[in-house]
Amino acid sequence: MEKRSQWGTRVGFLLAAMGSAIGLGNIWRFPATAYENGGGAFFLPYLFALLTAGIPLLIMEYTIGHKYRGSAPKSLGRMRKGFEWIGWWQVAISFIISTYYAVIIAWAILYAGYALNGAWGDDTTSFFVGDFLNVTEPGVVGGMNMKILIPLAIVWLITLTVLGIGVKKGIEVANKIFIPTLVVLFLIIVVRALTLDGAVDGLQAFFQPNWDAIGDPGVWVAAYGQIFFSLSIAFAIMITYSSYLPKKSDITNNAFITGFANSSFELLAGIGVFAALGFMALQTNQGVTDVVDGGIGLAFMVFPQIINEMPVLSGVFGFLFFASLVLAGLSSLISITETYVAGVAEKFNLSRVTAVAIGGGLSAIISLLYASNGGLFFLDTVDHFINSYGVALAGLFEVVAVAWFAKELKNLQAHANSLSDIMLGAWWRVCLAWITPVVLGYMLLQNLRVELM
Ligand code: PHE
Numbered sequence: 001m002e003k004r005s006q007w008g009t010r011v012g013f014l015l016a017a018m019g020s021a022i023g024l025g026n027i028w029r030f031p032a033t034a035y036e037n038g039g040g041a042f043f044l045p046y047l048f049a050l051l052t053a054g055i056p057l058l059i060m061e062y063t064i065g066h067k068y069r070g071s072a073p074k075s076l077g078r079m080r081k082g083f084e085w086i087g088w089w090q091v092a093i094s095f096i097i098s099t100y101y102a103v104i105i106a107w108a109i110l111y112a113g114y115a116l117n118g119a120w121g122d123d124t125t126s127f128f129v130g131d132f133l134n135v136t137e138p139g140v141v142g143g144m145n146m147k148i149l150i151p152l153a154i155v156w157l158i159t160l161t162v163l164g165i166g167v168k169k170g171i172e173v174a175n176k177i178f179i180p181t182l183v184v185l186f187l188i189i190v191v192r193a194l195t196l197d198g199a200v201d202g203l204q205a206f207f208q209p210n211w212d213a214i215g216d217p218g219v220w221v222a223a224y225g226q227i228f229f230s231l232s233i234a235f236a237i238m239i240t241y242s243s244y245l246p247k248k249s250d251i252t253n254n255a256f257i258t259g260f261a262n263s264s265f266e267l268l269a270g271i272g273v274f275a276a277l278g279f280m281a282l283q284t285n286q287g288v289t290d291v292v293d294g295g296i297g298l299a300f301m302v303f304p305q306i307i308n309e310m311p312v313l314s315g316v317f318g319f320l321f322f323a324s325l326v327l328a329g330l331s332s333l334i335s336i337t338e339t340y341v342a343g344v345a346e347k348f349n350l351s352r353v354t355a356v357a358i359g360g361g362l363s364a365i366i367s368l369l370y371a372s373n374g375g376l377f378f379l380d381t382v383d384h385f386i387n388s389y390g391v392a393l394a395g396l397f398e399v400v401a402v403a404w405f406a407k408e409l410k411n412l413q414a415h416a417n418s419l420s421d422i423m424l425g426a427w428w429r430v431c432l433a434w435i436t437p438v439v440l441g442y443m444l445l446q447n448l449r450v451e452l453m
């Protein structure tokens with residue numbers, strides 16, 4: 001058995017946790033979600049979700065990892081024999097996500113180059129779907145898309161090398177480079193976006209509060225959904241990362257810092273994206289509403305169009321935008337891949353390098369499926385099921401098991417309180433035993449209802 005790895009510094013752990021949290025969800029999911037769910041009024045349910053579920057769950061996961069000192073399956077299994085499968089469920093979800101997350105990062109690498117040479121031409125949508133992804137007939141998955149292979153290989157090479165090197169010299173060092181760089185690049189992007197004509201219109205549209213939204217349960221579900229996804233909760237990640245913390249670590253404080261850092265980045269992204277959308281609306285004589293988009297469409301169809309419209313240094317702006325996606329994506333990919341590397345290594349008593357070769361190698365091979373022509377449909381379907389059911393179920397299993405079956409909350413509370421100046425009170429247990437399961441249960445039923453309608 002190798003000696004358990006440990007972070008070198010507290011900042012190293014925090015940057016790694018932020019690296020996991022700050023991802024594509026902040027850049028392309030949050031802005032559109034906020035806009036569609038009340039704009040400025042969305043911040044109320046969002047903040048509420050952060051404080052009643054996001055940070056409390058983060059504290060719980062950090063404490064579990066720290067107390068039981070293992071990957072998610074190991075830690076949960078140590079808490080109670082029958083709980084190991086909950087950890088594996090989370091690991092499985094992380095595994096599946098990693099296979100397509102890698103492909104999206106590979107696309108962003110290619111698009112960083114296209115930003116400089118303008119390869120996407122005037123019609124950025126038909127370029128993305130047709131020339132780039134080679135989607136010929138909707139729903140058809142065809143042969144291999146050769147141009148994605150090299151960037152995809154680079155993505156996996158970086159990720160697996162970092163993981164193979166280890167926690168302190170690999171994951172920690174990578175995040176110490178990636179995250180500060182990401183913040184600087186992103187600040188440049190936001191400042192540039194704010195100085196474009198029409199930026200104010202975009203911000204107005206983004207912050208304009210629709211107070212009626214507060215009365216809509218769907219808006220609250222969206223807020224909780226965004227918080228869970230964005231903080232990488234119930235993906236086995238935060239348990240794994242906190243298991244590498246030294247014995248004396250202020251867990252509660254770390255959770256607050258991670259939560260607020262992630263939300264700050266999210267707000268920053270919302271401002272940058274909407275400033276740019278406001279510019280585009282002005283250039284194309286449309287309303288901001290007509291150009292709003294999220295997800296893959298925002299990054300690979302709308303942003304190239306915005307870049308086409310920019311008066312000066314558009315290539316540099318575009319390059320920085322896609323470079324940010326790559327950095328945000330890589331630090332998240334490293335974290336999800338680490339969950340199964342750690343899980344498999346502990347379960348089968350393998351060295352880290354062997355676990356990286358087997359687990360990482362397998363996900364790299366599976367990711368080729370999405371790199372095929374038309375693989376986008378495949379990606380969309382898997383992503384839909386993972387997001388609608390996989391994650392919510394993982395979170396629900398976890399809180400119900402810990403709070404109700406193991407009745408472990410008081411023990412975890414005592415553990416966290418012995419290490420922090422911030423004292424967790426009964427409010428913390430109420431958030432986890434009641435609020436979180438009710439919201440997650442409601443979310444699942446809601447998604448199921450939409451599916452069946
Ligand atoms: N938290 C990441 C984001 O906001 C998404 C993510 C989920 C990353 C799960 C890793 C694992 O983009």
Ligand code: NA
Nearest residue numbers: 021022023230
């Ligand atoms: Na996030």
